[in-house]
Amino acid sequence: MGPGPITADPRVLRAMSAALVGQYDPAMTAYMAETQELYRGVFRTANAATLLVDGTSRAGIEAALVSLIEPGDRVLVPIFGRFGFLLQEIAARCGADVHTIEREWGTVFPPEEVIAALDAVQPKLLALVHGDTSTTVAQPLAEIGAACQERGVLFYTDVTASLGGNEFETDAWGVDAATAGLQKCLAGPSGSSPITLSDRAVAVIAARKSIEAGIRDADSQVVAHPIRSNYFDLGQILDYWGEKRLNHHTEATSMLYAARECARLLVEETMSVAVERHALHGGAMAAGLAGLGLELFGDQDHRMNNVIGVFIPAGVEGEAVRGALLADYAIEIGTSFGPLHGRIWRIGVMGYNARRDTVLTTLAALEQVLRRAGAAVPAGGGVDGALAYYGSAE
Amino acid sequence: MGPGPITADPRVLRAMSAALVGQYDPAMTAYMAETQELYRGVFRTANAATLLVDGTSRAGIEAALVSLIEPGDRVLVPIFGRFGFLLQEIAARCGADVHTIEREWGTVFPPEEVIAALDAVQPKLLALVHGDTSTTVAQPLAEIGAACQERGVLFYTDVTASLGGNEFETDAWGVDAATAGLQKCLAGPSGSSPITLSDRAVAVIAARKSIEAGIRDADSQVVAHPIRSNYFDLGQILDYWGEKRLNHHTEATSMLYAARECARLLVEETMSVAVERHALHGGAMAAGLAGLGLELFGDQDHRMNNVIGVFIPAGVEGEAVRGALLADYAIEIGTSFGPLHGRIWRIGVMGYNARRDTVLTTLAALEQVLRRAGAAVPAGGGVDGALAYYGSAE
Structure with a gap:
């Protein structure tokens, strides 16, 4: 009865005992497609780019941020608990120019305060925790998402602690990237991070797919920087999960079985x-x-x-x-x-x-x-x- | 009967069905210590810093390289197959000045060829695959490790494909960092990366623990750069696995159970x-x-x-x-x-x-x-x- 990880559902534990299949076995392709569709239901989204990152919820956070943030990008991180500080730290390690606003722990931001900071900072990306387990409170996101869309700001939110137990709407709230974990309301073990990306977020990542020293325009100015991580390069990971089915790392198959069972439980329950x-x-x-x-x-x-x-x-x-x-x-x-x-x-x-x-x-x-x-x-x-x-x- | 992932041992699959415990439950601390000791046996090492990275074998590679390589560091990567190219790419994304030598696929380097390149390039780090599954051959490492030690070069090797099925000696061969996966000779699923680090490697990582904008000497010259990744920051991960037991990400408990069972199977067999x-x-x-x-x-x-x-x-x-x-x-x-x-x-x-x-x-x-x-x-x-x-x- 802690704030997570929690006792896993026995169905999820049993799912991990299933025999492995090769990652290009036709059965595996079907498992992946099924998992993606289930998580579209969980995230409440039509995003094609809905998939699993092979690592804990923090791996999903870092994959989203390192893939979306180029060195020098301005990023706004409103902080109302421990995981806001984590987003600040990860964004800084990605080379971002990080701006923060803070609230006392146990409170949330009035949406207009975040929106005013958007206008003052004019970031490329807003990174905001939904529910911060360190403080037990959840930030209302719908108005903030709409404001980001109006301003062309990318909106990332960490829903690890909230997803499945609190209302969350990827598409209706204007969220461009959301990442989660299994070890909270999804009733599974830590080790797989469900993630969803809007078409706008996918376009930002696609522009960075070159791993050369930088993509230059006609005046030789660098216009896009390669993603600093291979393991968390969502461009390459999307090519594995997408129609191309290109090889990246070896899929963590047992954790995929766990993540799929977690989503089945929620989708069956609604x-x-x-x-x-x-x-x-x-x-x-x-x-x-x-x-x-x-x-x-x-x-x-x-x-x-x-x-x-x-x-x-x-x-x-x-x-x-x-x-x-x-x-x-x-x-x-x-x-x-x-x-x-x-x-x-x-x-x-x-x-x-x-x-x-x-x-x-x-x-x-x-x-x-x-x-x-x-x-x-x-x-x-x-x-x-x-x-x-x-x-x-x- | 592919080159991995392979059919997992039923004992390993069953191990993942065990109930989760909190990551600061005293039982969990004992499980972690047991796992570390088992992997010292598998890696043939006395390294205190022997632990699991929560991700696939590629996560272990990236954790080692991003933690050991500072931007601008000279790195030598001898390439004799696909995974050598992967080491080259990851090192480049870490900001390294990467030098390579290449051999035809299906052959290995005569050790003296790698040693000559060490003398020509004078790298901080040698990154070399042990067994490259793409070509089915394994590079002899003992002489190369001794040469690295004589020259003060850090020696990293990826033993994902070879460990457990081929002779490998971390300490006797002078290896500073080795990373593996479960999905080959360890008879488990992909998703956890056993890793071992020499005291010399740990010292390099410890010098980079500041997450400030750089550690500066008396003349304000930057002498160490912070690690670019939070999730793969082996300094922080060692503080979680070590005596401090500081919080980092939420341990992937079911994968730890799998990794522990894989090591038990090998240590029981010898x-x-x-x-x-x-x-x-x-x-x-x-x-x-x-x-x-x-x-x-x-x-x-x-x-x-x-x-x-x-x-x-x-x-x-x-x-x-x-x-x-x-x-x-x-x-x-x-x-x-x-x-x-x-x-x-x-x-x-x-x-x-x-x-x-x-x-x-x-x-x-x-x-x-x-x-x-x-x-x-x-x-x-x-x-x-x-x-x-x-x-x-x-």
Whole structure:
């Protein structure tokens, strides 16, 4: 019950045991096409360029940024948590001229603040986290995406923590590139990064396909720089996933099986029902924590459905509580980073763990551990709070 | 029976179905330490910095090169097949000043030719493939490693295709960095890259840990450049695998389970017995192909144990034979690249497929398919050749 990685769905774990096939076996081509179509459903997009990057969610982030950013490009990164700082750092390593704006952790940007920064900075690319697990809140994206489209700014968003458990619309929101991972609401293991790219993003990448020392115009000015990475060169990776089926690296077949099964689970459930499920059980967890007398962290109007921040009560040793939950109840909850370190726990309710039994068991166990740690907790308050929430939601 | 990826060992496939644990669960720390120790056995090294990169074998190559090469560094890449060209390309994308020497495909360099180039080019790093699956031959490395050590040149080698099926000695041969994959003689799926780094390589990486705009000396000259990649920053990844246990990306836990099981299989068998097994069954396959009247490709004195190149007989359509083997016998053999395209097939005998039954079945099937394709093949010649080899090897 941490903020991810989480307990994987048994169907996903079993999928990885399937026999391997060669990466040019006709069966493999069909598996890839099926996976792409499933992820179009998950990302809510018609993008042809919807595929997997072979690495963890961070590999998907870096593939998108290194493929879209040329050295010297101006990039705007609004930061409201740890993963905003990660986008800043990766963009800087790509050679970008990075501009940032920041918000206090636990809050999100009013969209007009980001739009004003777009006008002030005039970046080529906006890189913005959707849901930042470090702070538990999700940035509203629809207005910002529309503003990017009006201004011709490329819009990249990291949806690793949010996808599948919170509303997300690639096409309707004007997103040019989105990357994810399996280890949150997708109920799988870390190690494969689903990614989708708009035609506009694909055109930017296609212009950089030369690996020569630079593409020059008639006046010998460099107009495009080669992509700095081979492994993350989305131009070459698209040629592998696309009709050309050109060889790049050897596909991570077992992780493709896992990613495909994750998407099947969501598409079978439908995206809207999956989001409702996360909202229901995440809401019940929040109500239960309040019922234990604990104070919730962050802007609750913008809280992600799938992760709840809660202040560690005064006088309680946070790490001792986490240790007891793991040792005595086999339940893991999350610590926190940066300015929140030692101040809050983060409890995940996502993917295979977004269930009534996991919510109630966690609350029952937490009550016992808190009591033994010397906190004054109302007997049954957590479970009562959650059950009341379930009752009112029905 | 292609040149990889190959049929994975069922033990490895089952290992991926194990439940996930959080990446800071004490159990996970123990799994990581166990995996590191197992790979020290596989790589034949005492290097503390022995770990997994979360991506395919190509991810390991890029992690090593982008972490060791600073922009402007002189790098020597001897090329004797497709993967030498890949090392050249990746080094160039890292900003290296790349120098190459080339040999005809199917041959290897006399070590003194590489050593002479070391003296002529005086590189910071030598990047050299061990076994190049595209040509089926393996470059002798021991003398070259000793020469690098004498000259203070960093020595990187890609052992993806060779490790586990051919003799390889990280420490005894003076190798500073070696990277591999699971999908060849390690009998697993693509998606995790075992890697080992000498103390000398770790020191080069440690000097680059600043992500600032460069580390400057007293005269404000830049003396070290930050690593261009976050995902492949081996300095940060070593802090995750090392005693500090700092957070980096979310570990690809299921692939770690796979990599661990691959190493267990080899360490249980012992490395020398595994190499002998590949030599035995690879030799039987080569003898069987000769028994079918086919001509072997490449310098047989330097052929890898685990992959055999064989010329497509005149008048036979190579792709039709591959198609019939797959459709009618469920056996995949490999095509070839570059100057060898359309001229040879490549047949793998590696990992879980390095067995007597797979060798004999493949030879029996190939005989039938070749005969139906119009080739004059001696009845039973393939199986007779292999059985004679097995008999003489006992």
